[in-house]
Amino acid sequence: MSGPDVTRAISRIAHEIVERNHGVDHVVLVGLQRGGTWIAEALGERISAIEPNFAVPVGSLDPTMYRDDIGLRPVVAGSASHIPCDITGATVVLIDDVLYTGRTVRAALEGLNNFGRPRAVQLAVLVDRGHRELPIRPDYVGKNMPTQTTDEVDVSADGVIVTSASGVSS
Amino acid sequence: MTIAMKGGSVVGLRGVVKADVLIDNDKIVKVGNNLKGDVTLDATGCHIFPGFVDLHAHLREPGREDTETIETASRAGAKGGYTALIAMPNTNPAHDSVTVIEFVREQARKAGLLDVFPSGCITMGRQGGALAPLAELCAAGVRIFTDDGSGVQDPVLMGRAMQYAKTLGVTMAQHCEVSALTQGAVMNECGCSSDMGVPGWPAIAEEMMVQRDIEMSRATGASVHFLHLSTARSVELVRVAKSEGLNVTAEVTPHHLSLTQELLTTFDPIYKVNPPLRSMNDIHALKAGLLDGTIDAVATDHAPHARRDKELSLDQAPPGMIGLETALGVVLSAMDLDPVQIAAVMSRNPARIAQITDNHGCNIEMGDTANLCVVDLDAMWQVNPAKLASKSKNTPFVGRQLRGIVRSTMYRGQITVQDGEAQK
Amino acid sequence: MKHLRSISELGADGLSRILKLTESMAEINTRSVPKVPALRGKTVVSLFFEDSTRTRLSFETAAKRLSAETMNFSVSTSSVNKGESLRDTIETITDMGVDAFVVRHKSVGVPWQISQWTNASIVNAGDGAHQHPTQALVDCYTVREALGKEDLSGLNLTIVGDIKHSRVARSNIQAFGMLGANITLVAPPTLLPLHIEHWPVKVSNDLDAVLASTDVLYMLRLQSERMAQGLVPSLHEYSTRYGLDEKRVAALQASAVVMHPGPMNRGVEMLIDPSDIPNSLIHRQVTNGVSVRMAVLFDLLSAEELS
Numbered sequence: 086m087s088g089p090d091v092t093r094a095i096s097r098i099a100h101e102i103v104e105r106n107h108g109v110d111h112v113v114l115v116g117l118q119r120g121g122t123w124i125a126e127a128l129g130e131r132i133s134a135i136e137p138n139f140a141v142p143v144g145s146l147d148p149t150m151y152r153d154d155i156g157l158r159p160v161v162a163g164s165a166s167h168i169p170c171d172i173t174g175a176t177v178v179l180i181d182d183v184l185y186t187g188r189t190v191r192a193a194l195e196g197l198n199n200f201g202r203p204r205a206v207q208l209a210v211l212v213d214r215g216h217r218e219l220p221i222r223p224d225y226v227g228k229n230m231p232t233q234t235t236d237e238v239d240v241s242a243d244g245v246i247v248t249s250a251s252g253v254s255s
Numbered sequence: 256m257t258i259a260m261k262g263g264s265v266v267g268l269r270g271v272v273k274a275d276v277l278i279d280n281d282k283i284v285k286v287g288n289n290l291k292g293d294v295t296l297d298a299t300g301c302h303i304f305p306g307f308v309d310l311h312a313h314l315r316e317p318g319r320e321d322t323e324t325i326e327t328a329s330r331a332g333a334k335g336g337y338t339a340l341i342a343m344p345n346t347n348p349a350h351d352s353v354t355v356i357e358f359v360r361e362q363a364r365k366a367g368l369l370d371v372f373p374s375g376c377i378t379m380g381r382q383g384g385a386l387a388p389l390a391e392l393c394a395a396g397v398r399i400f401t402d403d404g405s406g407v408q409d410p411v412l413m414g415r416a417m418q419y420a421k422t423l424g425v426t427m428a429q430h431c432e433v434s435a436l437t438q439g440a441v442m443n444e445c446g447c448s449s450d451m452g453v454p455g456w457p458a459i460a461e462e463m464m465v466q467r468d469i470e471m472s473r474a475t476g477a478s479v480h481f482l483h484l485s486t487a488r489s490v491e492l493v494r495v496a497k498s499e500g501l502n503v504t505a506e507v508t509p510h511h512l513s514l515t516q517e518l519l520t521t522f523d524p525i526y527k528v529n530p531p532l533r534s535m536n537d538i539h540a541l542k543a544g545l546l547d548g549t550i551d552a553v554a555t556d557h558a559p560h561a562r563r564d565k566e567l568s569l570d571q572a573p574p575g576m577i578g579l580e581t582a583l584g585v586v587l588s589a590m591d592l593d594p595v596q597i598a599a600v601m602s603r604n605p606a607r608i609a610q611i612t613d614n615h616g617c618n619i620e621m622g623d624t625a626n627l628c629v630v631d632l633d634a635m636w637q638v639n640p641a642k643l644a645s646k647s648k649n650t651p652f653v654g655r656q657l658r659g660i661v662r663s664t665m666y667r668g669q670i671t672v673q674d675g676e677a678q679k
Numbered sequence: 680m681k682h683l684r685s686i687s688e689l690g691a692d693g694l695s696r697i698l699k700l701t702e703s704m705a706e707i708n709t710r711s712v713p714k715v716p717a718l719r720g721k722t723v724v725s726l727f728f729e730d731s732t733r734t735r736l737s738f739e740t741a742a743k744r745l746s747a748e749t750m751n752f753s754v755s756t757s758s759v760n761k762g763e764s765l766r767d768t769i770e771t772i773t774d775m776g777v778d779a780f781v782v783r784h785k786s787v788g789v790p791w792q793i794s795q796w797t798n799a800s801i802v803n804a805g806d807g808a809h810q811h812p813t814q815a816l817v818d819c820y821t822v823r824e825a826l827g828k829e830d831l832s833g834l835n836l837t838i839v840g841d842i843k844h845s846r847v848a849r850s851n852i853q854a855f856g857m858l859g860a861n862i863t864l865v866a867p868p869t870l871l872p873l874h875i876e877h878w879p880v881k882v883s884n885d886l887d888a889v890l891a892s893t894d895v896l897y898m899l900r901l902q903s904e905r906m907a908q909g910l911v912p913s914l915h916e917y918s919t920r921y922g923l924d925e926k927r928v929a930a931l932q933a934s935a936v937v938m939h940p941g942p943m944n945r946g947v948e949m950l951i952d953p954s955d956i957p958n959s960l961i962h963r964q965v966t967n968g969v970s971v972r973m974a975v976l977f978d979l980l981s982a983e984e985l986s
Contacts, residue, residue, distance in 0.1 A: 147703055150715035150745070150977070160981040162699070165706035199710055441787075449872035452808030452849055453787050522788025566766050568786030570807075 086228055086245040091211065094227030095124065098209050099131035101225050106176055109139045111204070113175045117193050118147040118163025120182035120240060124211055127242070128180060144168040146179075148192035166196070173201035178225075182240035184210040187221035212245055214238050256293045257284070258668070263298025263629060266305075266594040268603075268618045276303060278625040281668035285621060296670065298629045301662055302594050305617045306338025306369075306626035308605040310428075310506050311403070311482060311554035312579065314340070314371070316362060317355070318347030323559035323646045325359065329368035331557070331579040331645040333671040336628035336661040339370045339606070339615045340579075344381060345404035351376040351387040353395045368671050368679070370626075372609060374399045377416045377427065383408050389419045398610040401428035403482055406464050408434055413468070417477035426504075426608065428480040429468050431489070432530065436460035441569050443516040443531040451520065453569065456531045458486040465489045469496040472503055480608055481505040483556050485530040487540030494549040504608050506554040507541050509578055509585035514651065524565050524572030525651045528556070531574075542590050551604040555582045559647030577645045581638060583630065584657025594632065614667075628672075629663040636660050644677055680982060683975055684790045684803040685810040686853035693978075694819070694857050698829075700974035701820050701967070707744065708970055718747035721778040721980050726752045726768075727804070728784040733941060733965065734804050734813075738781045741972035747980070750777070765789070766796050773797040778980055782806070800979040808844045814940055815850035816971045819858060821963045822895055825936055832859030837889050839865045839921055840899030840948055843872045843910075847940045848899060852880060863889050865921065869910045886921055890930040898923055898939045901947050914947055924950040928957075936960050 086094070106112050109132055116125030122145045129143040147163035179193055190208060197206065209225035214232040228245070232238060236249040246253060260276040265286060275290035276283055309332065315323035325342075332340050342359055344350030350359070356373045363371035375392035379385045381402040389400060400420065406429055407413045413427075420427045437456045442448050444455020465481055469492060472479040484490060484505050493505045510528060515535055518526040526532060544550040558575025565572050578585075583601065586592065592600070606616025617623035638655050640648040664672035671678055680693055689697070707713050723742040727735050735751075742749045752772065763771075769780070779800040782790050787807035794801045805811045823829055836855050842848045842864050852862055862880045864871065871882060883889055890896070901917060911917045923937070928951060931937075936958040943949045943961075953959045 149703070150707070150717040152717075155717060155981045160977075162703055162977075164699075165702045167706070195716070199712060199715075444873060446874040446877055449843075449875050450849070451787050452810075452844070452846060452872075455873070522791040563764055563766075566764060566792070568765070568784065568792065569788045570786045 088243045091227070091242060091244055094211060095127050096131055098225045098227060099128050099135060102128070102178060102209065103132060103135050105207075105224070109136050109141050111175045112141055113170060113172055113177050114141055114143045115168065115177055115179055115197070116143070116145045117179060117181040117189060118145055121180045123242065124182060125180040128209070142169040146193055146196055148189055148196050151192035151195040152188065153192065154188060168200045171201055172197070172203050174204050176205045176207065177203040178207045178209055180209045182211050183238050184208070184213045184221075184223055185216055187217045187219035190221050191219050211240055212238060258294045258296055258670070259290045259292030260296045260298045260303060260627070260629065261290070263301045263303045264594070265303045265619050266598045267620075269595070271302065271594050276619065276627070278665065278668050281625055283619065283621055283623045283625050286619060296629070296663060296673070298662070301629045301631045303619060304336065304594070304598050304628050304630055305602040305606075305619060306615060306628050306664065306666065307336045307583070307601040308339040308609060308611065308615050309337050309555050309557065309579065309582070310341045310399075310480070310552055310605045310609060311343060311508070312340040312557040313343045313345065313559065313575065314359070315559055316346065317358065322561045325362040325371060326366035326368070327644060327646040328557070328559070328579065329363060329366040329371065330677045331577070331643065333368045333664045333666065334644050334661060334675070334677055335579040335582055336601070336630060336664055337369055337579060338626035338628070338664065338666045339372060339609070339611060341399055341609055342371050342373045343403045344374050344376045344401060349376050349381050350374060351379050351381070353391060356392060356395050356397060368677075369666050370611070370614070372399070372611060373397060374401050374403070374428065376400065377402045377407050378412065381405060383412065386412065386416060386419070389416065389425070390423060393423045393425055397425070399426050399428050399480070401430065401482065403428065403430045405434060406430045406432045410467060410471070414471055414475065417471050417475040417479070420477040421475050426478040426480050426610075427468075428482050429464065430482050431461045431464035431468070433460045433463050439570065440531070441527055442519040443533045445516050445534060447516050447520055456529075458488060458533070461486055461530055462488045462492060465492050469493070469501060469503060472496070472501050476502065478502040478504075483508050483511065483530055483554065484541065484544070484550060485511045485533050485537060487537045490540045490544035490549055494544065494547075497549060504551045505544070505549065506552040506605070507545055507550045508554060508556045509582045509589070510576060510651070512538060512541055512545070513585050513589040518651070519569070522569055524567065524569050525576065525649060527569060527572055527574045528558075528576055529574035545590075545600060546596070551600070551608060553582060553586055553600045554605065555579050559645055560649045561647060562649070565649050575649070577643070577647055577650050580643055580645065581650060581652050581657060583659050583661060584636065585652060587632065587659040588655075588657050625665055625668040627665040628661055631660045631662055633658065634660040680978055682790070682794055682801040683812055683979060684794070684801060686812045686815050686850045686857070689812060691857040694816070694854060697816055697971070697974050697978055698820050698823065700978060701816070701970045704970040704973040704977070705967070707973070714744050714746060716746045717977055718742070718745040718980050721747040722750060722776060723747045723779045723781060723976060724750040724752055724772055724777050725781045726772075726783070728754050729805065731783055731804070733968065734783065737968040738802070738804060738972050740969050741976055744969070745973055745977055747778075747976065765793070769793050769796045773799060779976065802975060802979065805846055808846050809849060811846040811850050813972055813975055814847050815854035816975065817964055817968050818851055818897070818938060818940070819854050820971055821938070821960050821967050822936070824963065824967070825960055830859060831855065834860040835863065835892050835894045836860045836897060837863045837865055837893040837895070838897045838899065839886055841870045841901050841905060842866050842899070843870045844902070844905070845899050851897065852878060865889060867911060867917070867921070870905070886927065887930065890927060891932065893931060893935055896923070896931060896935060896937045898937065898948050900940065900942065900944050903944075903947075918947050918950060922948050922950040925955070934958070938964060940964065
């Protein structure tokens with residue numbers, strides 16, 4: 086994906102979120118640290134343009150403390166979680182850059198419980214690279230990108246780069 | 256039965272001569288070429304030294320036989336090339352009565368691996384309160400008196416001890432430490448001790464007592480020996496005293512010639528020793544002192560401690576390290592000494608200080624008692640705690656490569672160590 | 680990171696990492712249920728051979744908020760009093776399955792010795808006058824929080840009191856030094872360590888002379904036993920020359936902050952009620968203690984199997 090592709094995907098997901106939820110009343114966007122936070126902010130801006138009468142709350146969540154693989158892999162903690170409002174009764178859209186095993190999302194779901202009981206939780210990701218280890222399915226996807234487990238997927242506003250042993254593709 | 260030591264270089268008083276040594280019973284009967292005996296001891300490539308004499312060994316018996324006995328220390332000494340040890344008095348009970356002195360001698364006789372000469376206490380129970388029966392102990396053969404483990408703090412008492420020493424013709428050996436200055440100290444007072452937040456053992460605590468006893472020797476004419484000198488300034492004080500013709504001698508330990516205070520930053524009590532490891536500057540001064548004769552002898556301060564005791568915290572663990580089996584190797588690894596210098600600092604000078612020259616520190620000539628050791632000066636070896644004969648293994652030199660292997664030791668004509676192995 | 684025994688062992692990178700992680704922990708501590716499952720199944724033993732209330736509680740609270748199991752080894756009821764050696768104690772507890780020991784001991788170096796006898800991580804909660812690394816982390820975090828900036832370059836930190844016997848001072852000198860602060864030690868000559876030319880500090884015997892240029896004034900506790908040892912001629916002389924009173928607080932810059940590691944000796948180094956000090960960070964130090972210790976335990980135990 087190129088930079089403009091990323092922008093277009095974010096724009097489409099913004100529309101889908103508004104459409105699926107019949108507007109954005111009671112919708113809270115929560116980016117997962119660290120890769121999901123900028124996407125959540127970009128989605129928030131985009132949605133504000135679509136629905137100028139509603140300010141969508143945008144927050145961030147660090148799922149590190151809820152992971153089930155602590156000690157099995159290097160842990161890089163993010164910044165402090167920031168949930169901007171009470172999420173009880175709200176529809177929370179969790180946002181991450183890459184969906185892979187699903188373990189980060191599972192940790193995030195557990196972490197979210199500490200801030201309240203949402204009416205519903207949805208999941209938006211820019212890239213779904215497959216290889217799920219848990220029964221987790223995204224509601225909004227920028228692009229499905231089949232990968233090898235040895236590949237590395239790097240997402241930024243400038244595009245998505247997949248680095249594999251055999252070379253680089255985007 | 257005669258034994259011929261063949262193929263070695265004999266380290267005499269003035270030089271090294273390629274020669275065989277023929278021993279009959281406990282005497283050297285001939286030094287020359289192509290000698291034959293009933294038994295041949297191969298000394299090819301090795302130097303033959305007078306058996307080493309350690310002025311400073313803690314044998315722990317009586318009292319702490321769990322850490323060392325006179326027998327195990329004798330075996331360790333024999334492996335280190337020693338044929339005589341001066342036993343320090345801080346046993347339990349201490350060496351303040353003829354009974355204890357006789358007990359130590361008897362245990363050493365039973366072991367039969369080397370001569371043990373018990374030092375006597377200067378004060379009763381080494382408590383620094385009242386003089387020990389110096390004349391009585393002298394009559395029983397004691398020639399060196401010390402409260403080692405601690406110094407005699409009271410100058411009045413020390414002055415009286417020196418008056419006795421002068422009259423009796425014995426030597427007062429001082430552990431120089433003004434204890435008021437070393438309360439709670441675990442290491443040299445230096446930048447490291449301040450980093451670590453531990454009380455330091457300042458150099459001045461040693462130097463003040465060295466200076467005090469130099470002045471007392473000047474005043475009384477008594478012979479004073481300074482145990483385990485550890486600071487540059489102490490060396491200088493002794494150098495000046497000797498130049499003034501005073502009756503003072505001094506020793507240095509192998510560890511004070513080779514290890515520095517920085518090792519304590521590992522917090523490993525194996526490096527805790529009293530006096531403490533000092534700076535590189537002090538090491539340079541101690542080496543210079545040994546080379547120019549200011550320091551007469553290398554002495555081990557062999558101090559066995561149980562593993563359990565050395566696993567205490569740095570402040571709780573007892574000071575000291577073993578040294579009999581590594582002394583020569585540590586010294587030769589730390590500095591260059593020629594064979595004649597080695598014989599002087601390891602054997603002849605300490606024998607003179609201990610007044611045991613009738614049987615020890617010989618010139619390796621016809622008629623001398625056959626207390627000898629055979630050393631390969633250039634061979635390297637690695638310290639393996641499992642192979643140490645000492646009952647305790649508290650040496651910081653484990654795993655170190657050392658220069659100089661004691662191949663054989665002969666005690667009164669008997670081979671106590673052969674090919675580096677104790678024979679009994 | 681396997682152990683936290685000293686600030687120098689932690690290093691500048693480790694220091695930044697822990698302080699950053701502390702921010703996440705501080706957020707957790709603002710929640711109505713301040714607990715996360717991060718260290719489920721891990722066991723943390725507090726092994727305090729020396730009395731401490733706040734440090735021990737702070738560590739135990741931190742461990743519990745991370746869902747670790749905690750065991751409390753109390754020396755007064757333990758077999759240490761029956762002559763069991765430190766090594767035996769450590770090996771016995773290790774056999775029960777322990778991931779971290781939090782150790783306080785009056786003897787310098789004990790955390791290093793213990794780490795030879797166990798595979799568990801060691802956190803030094805104070806060894807003699809040597810190190811108290813988590814206190815220094817608390818203090819750095821607290822200052823950064825109060826000033827709202829991470830880089831402390833050019834900050835003038837003044838540490839006042841019994842530097843010689845202070846593990847807090849030794850750890851703080853290393854930690855604030857790594858963050859770029861200029862450090863001045865103020866104490867009577869007998870309470871300063873000797874031979875510290877290699878420390879990155881300035882030394883003064885005159886508190887009043889440095890107050891005006893001080894950004895952070897760090898008061899150390901003076902233990903009354905220093906009097907008995909003759910290190911200070913009298914408590915009166917000490918408190919007159921080195922105690923913090925209203926006049927000295929007034930001489931500080933308006934922006935300067937005041938810290939104390941506690942417990943305070945009122946009437947000795949603290950001649951003013953801390954609540955009367957406008958910019959006292961003393962309560963923040965206590966509050967942040969839990970967050971910092973959560974960050975330390977998480978950092979040690981989350982990396983355990985990797986190292």
